[in-house]
Amino acid sequence: MADNIDRTTSTNSIPSIFPAVGRWWRRGRLLLRWALFCLLAGVGLAILTVLYLKSKPLPPPDIGMTTQIVDVRGRAIDQWDKGEHRNYIPLKQLPASLIQATLIAEDRQFYHHHGFSPRGILRAAWVNLRSGRVAQGASTITQQLARNLYLTHDRTWSRKLKEAIYTAQLELHFSKDEILEMYLNKIYYGHGSYGAERAARAYFGKPAHRLTLAESAMLAGIPRGPRWYSPLQNETRAKQRQLAILDAMTRHRTITAQAAKQAKQEQLVFSTPPKPGPARAPWFRDVVLNEAVSRFGLDEALVQNGGLRIYTTLDLSMQEQAEHAMEHSLAAQPDLEGALISVDPQTGHIKAMVGGKDYRRSQFNRVFAKRQPGSTFKPVVYLAALERGLTPAARFESKPTSFFHEEKPYRPTNYHGRYANRFISMGEAIATSDNVYAIHTHLTIGEEETVRMARRLGIHSPLNPVPSLALGTSDVSPYEMVQVYATLAAGGMHHPPTSILRVEAPDGRVLAQAKPQEEKVLSPAEAFVMTHMLKKVFQPGGTANRVKQFLKRPVAGKTGSTDWDSWLSGYTPDLATTVWLGFDQHRPLPQGTSRLTHQAWGSFMRDALAHVKPHRFSVPQGVVRVKIDPESGLVAGSECPRTIDSYFLQGTEPRQTCSLHHPKPKEERNSSWWERIIKWWFG
Incomplete structure (x- = not known):
């Protein structure tokens, strides 16, 4: 009996000995359930968000490109754009040196993240919290592209949220190569040049595919601050950034140390960026736009900002001659107008x-x-x-x-x-x-x-x-x-x-x-x-x-x-x-x-036509030449005093000989003028 009492007392005394452990155990299981629920909910929400962003179409990428109009010999007539002078170029046509230099300068982990750099986000968040405002961004290439395509450059939280959404959508809708291609064609390089192709021509006077490693590293450093790193405005600062990019490419084994050394020693020759001039044939340029839209059915926005190359029939040499001829003829009368089409x-x-x-x-x-x-x-x-x-x-x-x-x-x-x-x-x-x-x-x-x-x-x-x-x-x-x-x-x-x-x-x-x-x-x-x-x-x-x-x-x-x-x-x-x-x-x-x-x-x-050999109008089949007496309109006779060559459609030519001019009698033809006067006088 005593043993039973002791066992009962001993068993019932466990909760009273460890009351805290029991409560923590129950709470722990509850927290674990909630954590698992939140995790599943988060994963589900993330999946739904991804599916939503994947299904939601992005606005058309606004990469306004310069449309070029050229004459029959390939000479520039005019160009159209929204003020962003850009020549679009596919990624595969860009040199590897420019692509690698750009990735080193702007986003080394570009091919390894999904649009966001966690390290960059943490660094930017710490700086922003300390300053109490948005003072720094993570700036992956995808984020920069989202900002340049769809947003302004103001530093607000609402803009950052929109940027994150667009960044995620870009990563969902496009491949990495497509994103990089858009970036290299969209980004501003200073001096009115947008995109790598236009920048290569503006700074070095050559197409992008001919850029050297040294030139590529120089260009790659400009987008971070086009005014600050432009070699045309501050060559010393631009050179320092070029050297830093070449060193980084060497550390990341993108290039060899020997290649970097040669690039650093290369003397770069810069050209002056061309300033777009007025159209050389403005009335014709307007006709080209109208014909591209009305006859060929192209969208007007595509024609004006789609980076097209329009080959026209115009001969600029003839155009200049036409303008000179009209200008000279119209100069005497102030309000006199004119038109010429050839x-x-x-x-x-x-x-x-x-x-x-x-x-x-x-x-x-x-x-x-x-x-x-x-x-x-x-x-x-x-x-x-x-x-x-x-x-x-x-x-x-x-x-x-x-x-x-x-x-x-x-x-x-x-x-x-x-x-x-x-x-x-x-x-x-x-x-x-x-x-x-x-x-x-x-x-x-x-x-x-x-x-x-x-x-x-x-x-x-x-x-x-x-x-x-x-x-x-x-x-x-x-x-x-x-x-x-x-x-x-x-x-x-x-x-x-x-x-x-x-x-x-x-x-x-x-x-x-x-x-x-x-x-x-x-x-x-x-x-x-x-x-x-x-x-x-x-x-x-x-x-x-x-x-x-x-x-x-x-x-x-x-x-x-x-x-x-x-x-x-x-x-x-x-x-x-x-x-x-x-x-x-x-x-x-x-x-x-x-x-x-x-x-x-x-x-x-x-x-x-100064350099064109003169050509005659050739006589085709079905035409007959006839000598005509202009007075009668009939076939000229031997006595007709004047004849002209006239051409007729075969079968319509006159066949009757002119009878207005009769031949003179033989004796009259042989008599002297004095004899003819006497004969006339006496009738």
């Missing part, structure tokens, strides 16, 4: 474009302005007439004439009231720009035929099918008129004008490429017959005969003058050009404006 008729490539007197004063491109073309429109009428069976020998009387349209009289007049007062041919009407003849032709074939021909030749402006249309009273643009004459120069093949050859992405991929577009709208025979008649415009008696003092080669074209507009459209086999002069406010033109127009056209064509 194209290669065989391709439609725009070779030169001037849209006005001064782009800084007015960006309006008058190449696309709608004005009355005057007599430069007449070849459209005559081409339609050739198709409808009329020939260069077709004759209408040149005299004051009243025509009726919708029962209303229409009385056109010739320039200065000059009429031949006789029947003239189509060739003579073109050379002298006879308005009455043009109206006769227009009404003979029907006004709608003229409109249809204009559409085929590239004129899409509204055209009013009335008698006066033949005289160019419907507004069209120089851009449209040059297509008419380029089609003739190309033997009837119409090529829509184009300004872009191809567009390349920063990595060299071709994003857009012009495909040859051509349409046969005239037969070569029709184009040649019209060309032969238009050549007379530049010959003695023609309205543009003064151009011959500038241009000593085969040329064809037509002048046009109204009270408000002065035109000359013409071509050789190699180049078609249209020039317009006038006032924007449709004021009457001063005397002598047509002379300025001819001067601008002639001097430009002379200079633009």
Whole structure:
């Protein structure tokens, strides 16, 4: 009994002996459960956060790159960017020395962390706590990229939180190589240079892939403080940082000690960073942007800031000659404006474009302005007439004439009231720009035929099918008129004008490429017959005969003058050009404006073709040459006092011989002049 009592007493006394141990044991198990719960919850939250950040798309990386526009020979015309002059380059095209130097200088553990450096964070946190503000950042390459892509550089806690989020997303959405490539193309190197490629060209005048180890180490030290470490502003400080980077590369066995020694001893030669200048062809540059967007469907933001390389049709040498010719011709009249467009008729490539007197004063491109073309429109009428069976020998009387349209009289007049007062041919009407003849032709074939021909030749402006249309009273643009004459120069093949050859992405991929577009709208025979008649415009008696003092080669074209507009459209086999002069406010033109127009056209064509061998307009099949008596328009006989060579579409040439000039009797041919006078006197 006593034993039982003792055992009971002994057992029941354990809790009373170790009460604290029991309580700590229960609390420990509770804390362990909570710790495990928190750990699992933390892991779950981290997984959810990662999944959320992975699913949440990042804003498009804002690496605005400089788009370059070059002429047909690769010469720079202009560039587009947001003020960040940058040439994008893939990581694989950068030298290993620059990549290694950058990693040593900015983030040695870049390939071994997930966007954050724990040691850097602890160091920065301690400094920030001691100062009571955000005074230092961890600054991994990924964090720097996040800040440069999406954020400002202010030192606030909210910005740091956003930076952490974007940093995590960058690491989740991109590979390490992609992040490094974006960084090396985004970062600022000073002196207006963004990205390694632009910096290499700015500081050393060479592409990045040609950088030496010494040059790479120098560039790698600049982004930490572009003003502080720029070798152009403080070469001593920049050199010290370069040496420190080379030493660090040696310690981390990125390079050998011998390579570092040679790099330290290398004498660096610096270049002066180029300052972007104004566009060398501003009106053409605007056309390039419009065509890239509207014709090729490229996004405008991509075109202007996507680091593209746009190869154009422009010839800067011709462009400079066009600008000089227009400047010289417009100088005499303060408010007089003008436009010039020149194209290669065989391709439609725009070779030169001037849209006005001064782009800084007015960006309006008058190449696309709608004005009355005057007599430069007449070849459209005559081409339609050739198709409808009329020939260069077709004759209408040149005299004051009243025509009726919708029962209303229409009385056109010739320039200065000059009429031949006789029947003239189509060739003579073109050379002298006879308005009455043009109206006769227009009404003979029907006004709608003229409109249809204009559409085929590239004129899409509204055209009013009335008698006066033949005289160019419907507004069209120089851009449209040059297509008419380029089609003739190309033997009837119409090529829509184009300004872009191809567009390349920063990595060299071709994003857009012009495909040859051509349409046969005239037969070569029709184009040649019209060309032969238009050549007379530049010959003695023609309205543009003064151009011959500038241009000593085969040329064809037509002048046009109204009270408000002065035109000359013409071509050789190699180049078609249209020039317009006038006032924007449709004021009457001063005397002598047509002379300025001819001067601008002639001097430009002379200079633009100075190194091009003259070519003749070759006679195609389907054309017949006939000697014509200009008085009768028939085949010239042996007694016709004057003959001209005229070309006809085969099958339309005249076959009847002229009978106006009969041969003299044999006895009259053999008698003396005195005998002929006596015979005449006595009847």
